[in-house]
Amino acid sequence: MASTGVLRPGHVALRVLDLAAAIEHYTKVLGLIETARDPAGKRVFLKGWDEHDHHSVVLREADESGMDFLGWKVDGPATLKALAADVEASGLATECAWIPAGDLPETGERFRFTIPTGHVMELYAEKTVIGNGCGTDGPDVNPNPWPDGLVGIAAVRFDHCLLYGDDLDGTVKLFRDVLGFGLAEQVMAGPNHDFMIGAFLSCSNKAHDVAFIRQPVKGKIHHASFLLNSWEQVLRAGDILSRTHTSIDIGPTRHGITRGETIYFFDPSGNRNEVFSGGYTYYPDKPTITWTEAELGPAIFYHDRKLNEAFLSVFT
């Protein structure tokens, strides 16, 4: 199926228990750049240094950590309208609603809906471009390859989320048939390898833009992931996490799925973050990679070849 115009996961909204601690973590450790704060100080907006849109991460203080919603940038208002109609018509989404422009700062109207695994998704077409600070003679003129003043891990971009939920079939059907995603990789259980327990979906040339693991829960997030440019930056991330006494879950290591070079860690509210590098170039004509349940260990953690205890049990 050809592209339907979904560009990328453009923002993730995370709930945190202590906003000040979260800001410290996301700006000083992960090294995102704060671009705005709600007048009331209830929400903070951030971006990776190489993202051009106004923000890609929203932090909101709440009593329970987790993900409020994941927003997808589409390639224009016409696509937004068409996809919203398709989602509604599909019968696969619930609680469809339009959020007016400005609810997120510098962001146009968003179409919000809940997918079968219980996660709130959004589509939107407009967000103010503020640039990446590399231009030396204007915002996008004669740039350096990276800007001055990077902090901490200096995550390059928000990249994807791995989400946990129950109705994996419905969610995958929605992403593939309605939103036009490709199924880059799948984990299949059962004696005939015909029961999907994991799906890694791409709307781009990345190995995944979002992934889902079948778990008997609704709307849970395993991790929000941020891009780094090299395996050496993953090591450096590990060093920074250790020196700041940030809780590391696992890594540095390699994923079998997507080949990513990764480290998992937790924000102060217990939301799992990932920074990773590597992967491969995905195209929609590339055959889906299948992992059998027996090989779930190397699929997730290629070196250890087995899951750590936290992988299936710790999420928010």
Added chain:
Amino acid sequence: MASTGVLRPGHVALRVLDLAAAIEHYTKVLGLIETARDPAGKRVFLKGWDEHDHHSVVLREADESGMDFLGWKVDGPATLKALAADVEASGLATECAWIPAGDLPETGERFRFTIPTGHVMELYAEKTVIGNGCGTDGPDVNPNPWPDGLVGIAAVRFDHCLLYGDDLDGTVKLFRDVLGFGLAEQVMAGPNHDFMIGAFLSCSNKAHDVAFIRQPVKGKIHHASFLLNSWEQVLRAGDILSRTHTSIDIGPTRHGITRGETIYFFDPSGNRNEVFSGGYTYYPDKPTITWTEAELGPAIFYHDRKLNEAFLSVFT
């Protein structure tokens, strides 16, 4: 403009003066995998290890080196027909023709046309998938991150070409308006920076899938480029090029344009090759980066900040 369904540069056909020497270079030094040879032995077909389609490089013995054609894989037969019609209707292409399936082995019919800079381009929708050899329980089942038996530089994929030609405006118009490419970066000359002399065009999330430099020639190629996965692999490539006494043009270094970490070298026929790593994630909503002519030096070779003599004068 939304995607029109062009996936990637799927094959490049290069003319070489001595086929045996070329095979040695492309398989033993660059490390491509030979997948087929014409019965008459006049053409050889190769691919990078992480490409799944049957071939991405065609070598043909001829009296003059250079590029025969560059072929673009599209996302299906309907797209192929539609784009072919659009190209013909645009009036920007000449010598439009359909090549029947099988002319290239394991490849469907191709729509061929000549663009204003004199290069022969092709669109095609079908090529046999032969896989990348990573699967351990089937072609795409439980893969390792890379296959056994890699040779030489072990180029991952054919990535893009940089082409030289005169009517840059016409070619850019064709790629942007008809084929739906984004203009990731441009080099602008003239006192008002309004005369385009370089265009870096993307149909994907790569910083470029093809690039053109305005030069008073027709149909020339500056280099065919292949992907590596890290800057350390670029160093290793340089070591292999030196030990095999392969002529290096420049590098390892970084491009300002696209940020690529690169080394340029020549095949035995004088065709320039590149292997590179890095770059950034491109999206069609990303503002075009502009390089002014005064900054052409760092644009091309970011460290040296000036062109080497060969950059503008040596091409095939």
Added chain:
Amino acid sequence: MASTGVLRPGHVALRVLDLAAAIEHYTKVLGLIETARDPAGKRVFLKGWDEHDHHSVVLREADESGMDFLGWKVDGPATLKALAADVEASGLATECAWIPAGDLPETGERFRFTIPTGHVMELYAEKTVIGNGCGTDGPDVNPNPWPDGLVGIAAVRFDHCLLYGDDLDGTVKLFRDVLGFGLAEQVMAGPNHDFMIGAFLSCSNKAHDVAFIRQPVKGKIHHASFLLNSWEQVLRAGDILSRTHTSIDIGPTRHGITRGETIYFFDPSGNRNEVFSGGYTYYPDKPTITWTEAELGPAIFYHDRKLNEAFLSVFT
């Protein structure tokens, strides 16, 4: 104390349960080069590609895995005689004996002794230089930076051992006062941090040439370690270990002690191997680094900041 002329750990002799399986592991996975085999086939001799002496690893089939002895190359016969006399005179060593030249192939006479932790050590001054295969016009003329034909992990050199034993004080005294090693790093327990439980000793500019952990055992080995040239090669090692289903203990990760970038794994007999890169330049005038017992976690595994269960319990 100035150098006494001990150059490096020149060979380690390991006992393996199945010699054929061990050869497969050490040559195909770790990528050492077999240089000789006993006529009776009971011992096999190997070296890392960038070692010049005839061998650095001896494998001997036995009923129990572990280390037979660790041999130290000294800078000449006079040094050998002087150090042997010093060791005997020190009263710190037992079972002192001379092994005649030729007992190890291409190796001169060795002075053997048992240190207070129960490990058998040797000093020797002569071993045939066979080179590293990089020279292009003779063994050491116009070399390439690395040779053709490297296999598997392609360990560069045998680097050091970490040993477990009880009388740490005696062994450290012998290495420091008699053999002239520097104490690069130490782990100190007790309320006043005055009870040494780990010692990392250097006779070179490496952060360690041998290390000891106080454990209530005699003559045990925690791991034999081999050098790699980069963190990316550590990743590649992890990939090769996984694809060959070699049992990985932990890593890739960083040590706090020595800063090494590391991965631990097991040979088929349960002997632990390490490959690592990085570290720092040690000099004898550099102050000893002290790790307090409370920080033993990050000292050993800097990212996880805690020992894994195997670290203290699994050795041979």
Added chain:
Amino acid sequence: MASTGVLRPGHVALRVLDLAAAIEHYTKVLGLIETARDPAGKRVFLKGWDEHDHHSVVLREADESGMDFLGWKVDGPATLKALAADVEASGLATECAWIPAGDLPETGERFRFTIPTGHVMELYAEKTVIGNGCGTDGPDVNPNPWPDGLVGIAAVRFDHCLLYGDDLDGTVKLFRDVLGFGLAEQVMAGPNHDFMIGAFLSCSNKAHDVAFIRQPVKGKIHHASFLLNSWEQVLRAGDILSRTHTSIDIGPTRHGITRGETIYFFDPSGNRNEVFSGGYTYYPDKPTITWTEAELGPAIFYHDRKLNEAFLSVFT
């Protein structure tokens, strides 16, 4: 020959034309740390972050750039006295003199002499240890692998100098026979490869601590070199040099000699600097590597396989 107790090149004193510009370069671009300044402001003292002694670089404003002297730390006062006597007795040095303690801040007395190539060398045994800032519970207790607050290229250590001079034979004799250095690599000219034109000398496990090229000059410096920890840091150095418009001579590339991964650039006074990573572990029993003059190109710049014009003609 066994070690005579020379530890390392402990400081290099460079003349600069504009002290303020030099400080900017050495602290903000190269990223050394200023540790002291003369009361009169005529000399500035700096160190790399991972050096423990008070300083390793001295900058002095003068009318002509170049090197004032290169100082060697030895392993104690007795060694200092003995080596000073040996140097004087050798007849190979001229202008021998003792400089009293305190002439360089935090530094003991130095024995100064001029070698046959016209360079001023010093031996000294004492310099205040100020540490590397990694300790978290004291100067050398429970350290992180690298300190906070690194700036620019963040050179790890001053590593070596390459010097130009005429009487290469005399200087090499002095370093080998009197100071006990090993000849790691040599470049040999003449039909029988018996006329030495380059010598790379080591007093450690580094591939070189100082190098000399035969040129018809006295006391000239080709470059002062600083260590980085990886090839990726060499790339990052290149990026920083470009963005700060620091003049790059050549690189990133690899040296054939020593295998170093390198970039050369100039300080504002025209003194050439190098930052590099890699190399190999040198031991005094390792055979000397010989480069023949015909292979001088790859010996110096392994990728380009030829010298650039500046290599022989530009020095200070």
